[in-house]
Amino acid sequence: MVRFSVYSRLAVVVLFAVAAATSDKRQSIDDNQVCTTDIEGHQVCYPRLFNATDEFQAVFPGQDLPPGLHVQINMANGERLAKLMAPEPNKDLALTVPESIPVDTPSDNSRQRGFGAGYKPAAAEGFQAHIDLVVELSTSTDRSRTDFLHNTLLAMEDLVHDTRYADELIHRSTGATSLLRLSDANTLWPANIRQLASVVLGTALQNNPEAQESLYVDGALPLFIDNVVRENDARALGKHIFALSALVRGNNRALAEFAGESLRNLRTLRVVGDRKVRDMAEVRVVRLVEDVLNSELHPDFLESAEDMKKVFAASANAWCSELADRLLRELAKPGAEYYERPVAYAHALQVLRSQYPDNCSVSNELQHLAQNKATQLGNDESAADYRQALSELI
Known part of the structure; x- marks a missing residue:
């Protein structure tokens, strides 16, 4: 495991850049670090708590942000950036995430241990805002905010690799329902939105038995299957299958229900x-x-x-x-x-x-x-x- 305390600041920045460019798999190692596996199978770790400076730096997958930061999302590629508060924001970036607020009574079983009991990470505040936007737009006929929704879904996908955010999404009654609505081919949302909505759902469900069971009990399996059957865009279909697979694999009741007629009907997909x-x-x-x-x-x-x-x-x-x-x-x-x-x-x-x-x-x-x-x-x-x-x- 890499120990960042023995490296210079410059070496840490370089290592972070390499990890962000090559990582394709995330795994939480403990409460103080996040580790990724690069394409060559090497493990690279970085602090779970983001270390801010006066310059914008990339926020890497799974990192939590301390309060008082200027956090933005690059609308071109969905990358999250953060720095210490400054009077002049970068005009090329948008979607500032609210800074964190105090939490009166931290939970004893909180998964945010190690960051102090006095605040909720800013990323969590931003994630709640993302869910609110998804809920709002999932029932809207206004397609003028498609690009904004696209980048919001990108940011959500980045966060739900962390089980804390995945649980928050799934256990909020309207969160998963809204994503399923966005991924429905019968809606007027374009294929890239339908695709990303299923990516967020599938990522939140992978290796998450509690989330799988919660959605299954709520009757979500038929909706996942409908998304697969109704979709005519190949790229979006692939992501719907990913989401369906993430719900079924490892969940015995979902497996038993899906293994019959629904599975046989997939033969007719064209x-x-x-x-x-x-x-x-x-x-x-x-x-x-x-x-x-x-x-x-x-x-x-x-x-x-x-x-x-x-x-x-x-x-x-x-x-x-x-x-x-x-x-x-x-x-x-x-x-x-x-x-x-x-x-x-x-x-x-x-x-x-x-x-x-x-x-x-x-x-x-x-x-x-x-x-x-x-x-x-x-x-x-x-x-x-x-x-x-x-x-x-x-």
């Missing part, structure tokens, strides 16, 4: 748009199906319940036929060079075949075509995953 984005959305669907039907991930009580075993078996049978048909079409294409989608088909098909042998079999024709394709691929390193997935079906 995605439009750019080929690469369309393919990515389809791969997300297939991977979700594989995860939901993977009996190795099911709790014992689901696997032992006869009615649930029938539900999983019926869905496995339906998706086995669907995946086999899709893979046959891919194998019949001459000289196809895009492998991610057929790899997903082949891998999911093999999982269903191994775990539901009575409900999923591979035809001789498919095995023959898989053998021919594997031979054609030869030693092409770029197709190694495809070749391996096909060999498992032979």
Whole structure:
């Protein structure tokens, strides 16, 4: 773990910049630090409490802000900046977040330990303002504030990686409802708003059992499914699938409800748009199906319940036929060079075949075509995953 106390101020600034540019995964280590994992798998940590100066500095994911700061969001890229209060604000930036206010009685089980009991972090105050704006605009017909809403959602996504803010969003009755409304394809909000609304929801739900259960009990699962079924924009659809997956994975009751007809109905999804984005959305669907039907991930009580075993078996049978048909079409294409989608088909098909042998079999024709394709691929390193997935079906 990096100890910042032994570095000079300049070294800390450089390290923060590297962490912000390369981090793709956040993990809270303790109450005084936030750590990220960069693209090379190295852990980089920085203080949870932001250290302000007279100059604007980037506020990194998960950091809390002490009171009395000038906090702004760059409208061009959604980046949060903060500095000590100054008489002249930067005119290129907008959306000042209110400074923190005293808290009379701090909770004994507060997740904000280590920052003193006399204040609530400014980021929390700003987050409440973000939720208020989302609630207001979710029922509005005024689309003149679309850009402002876009940047608000970006800021919220950055914050809900921290469980404290995720809980605040989910446990506020109108918070998640408003995001679901914004992500609904039947609204007049553009695809980028629908996409970001689902990103915020999915991020808040990931690895958060309490939040998952809260939304499930409130009856949110059908709304998540409707967003997936109604969406026609490939990029937004991919994010709706991410949000649905975040709600279902690890929640046994949601899993049991979703694994039947709703899961089978996803076979009829037809995605439009750019080929690469369309393919990515389809791969997300297939991977979700594989995860939901993977009996190795099911709790014992689901696997032992006869009615649930029938539900999983019926869905496995339906998706086995669907995946086999899709893979046959891919194998019949001459000289196809895009492998991610057929790899997903082949891998999911093999999982269903191994775990539901009575409900999923591979035809001789498919095995023959898989053998021919594997031979054609030869030693092409770029197709190694495809070749391996096909060999498992032979």
